[in-house]
């Protein structure tokens with residue numbers, strides 16, 4: 379009996395590993411180690427976007443070369459998620475339909491908000507995992523696929539390159555963000571496999587999941603908008619931003635019903 383159980387378990391681990399291998403995008407970096415200096419680099423690059431300080435954005439604004447979007451591009455963050463959505467719609471035609479009745483400006487901010495939270499929790503493994511598990515289970519419920527998350531990664535790299543400019547988003551940065559997004563996918567993809575292949579449901583006793591996504595999305599958007607404006611007013615010092623102070627409580631706030 380003991381032998382039987384162990385055979386089943388070994389077999390399913392192997393099958394899961396195969397499924398993981400298939401689901402991983404080309405840019406995926408397996409078991410990426412992100413060292414503290416790299417975390418600091420990624421956080422400072424993200425801060426340039428969040429605090430509206432990328433010179434490339436101001437140059438593009440002056441030259442009228444930001445591009446055409448369905449919402450106003452008022453700051454670096456808007457430009458970032460505008461480009462991200464543009465990439466998603468170009469490379470994932472079904473996304474047009476998925477977001478047909480969604481306010482894209484709010485949705486884009488919600489994306490950016492959570493990407494920012496992931497970057498800020500890179501030095502807190504438990505918080506990082508907790509955030510991404512919630513994100514993954516929520517998106518399983520929404521009917522999103524892990525392949526769509528892979529496309530999103532490419533969109534994030536392209537948008538970062540454009541908004542930060544190639545002098546900041548150089549080859550080294552590209553590798554770093556690929557490592558970061560791979561670390562995100564390392565949590566996300568196995569959950570999709572558990573959901574799609576093994577019919578598992580979101581944990582009942584785990585983190586509470588929002589039942590009214592549009593409310594959550596609006597509130598997340600509001601939080602990001604406020605943060606960007608406050609930072610701009612406060613100038614380059616950005617003294618109200620602690621880049622590494624994200625805790626499980628912040629994550630629970632974003633993902634609590636009625637937030």
Ligand code: HEM
Nearest residue numbers: 473480488489492493516520522526527530591592594595
């Ligand atoms: C890093 C990747 C992603 C992040 C950070 C992210 C983040 C979010 C957040 C914060 C919300 C709002 C909260 C909620 O409803 O629970 C949301 C909603 C949603 N996301 Fe994502 N998402 C990602 C990838 C994707 C992808 C790849 C798709 C599909 C192409 C997708 C489709 C949706 C949909 C359909 C909603 C609900 C929109 C609505 O309420 O109208 N997401 N996402």
